[in-house]
């Protein structure tokens with residue numbers, strides 16, 4: 001399972017990219033708006049920083065305008081993936097873009113039925129939102145498991161991207177469910193690496209090493 005960052009903040013992206021595990025980035029209009037900068041500049045910086053797929057979301061609702069915007073976003077860089085919403089218009093435009101050889105990510109997916117539609121238009125990625133389902137007392141992980149099972153049974157090539165993840169166990173369970181990608185905020189990415197026993201173990205190892213050095217220096 002590839003690990004993506006769900007952010008438009010270049011500093012967060014650079015920090016995680018240094019770990020060598022960053023597979024790609026997902027952005028959405030809310031995340032880009034948080035940067036309070038020209039969206040094109042924000043997207044370009046991310047597209048250059050990370051080699052993997054970078055999702056850039058359309059904001060037009062009228063099909064022709066959404067299609068033109070999709071074409072513009074796609075030509076920004078070879079690793080650009082165009083996000084379209086799970087609506088009748090988004091599906092129609094997504095199919096047209098896919099037919100042009102453009103990689104699309106169908107976003108705002110909340111049910112297995114919607115995920116089937118995304119696969120049927122040949123989407124590159126489908127994004128079920130787990131956390132937002134949990135927020136309305138539904139079971140996001142159960143929806144993800146069902147989507148992964150259906151894709152396996154049907155032999156769909158569309159990659160399942162577990163989105164709206166809120167804590168490390170969301171990532172662990174997404175991997176177990178068979179998701180191809182998990183995208184998460186910076187704070188959750190940082191939680192993945194942390195374990196109190198790692199910190200305690202390192203402190204002890206370094207303490208013992210320092211004590212050895214001091215002993216040797218005394219004896220010299």
Ligand code: E4P
Nearest residue numbers: 006026028131132163164165
């Ligand atoms: C990713 O593509 C989605 O836009 C994102 O994961 C949504 O997450 P949120 O529910 O935390 O806003």
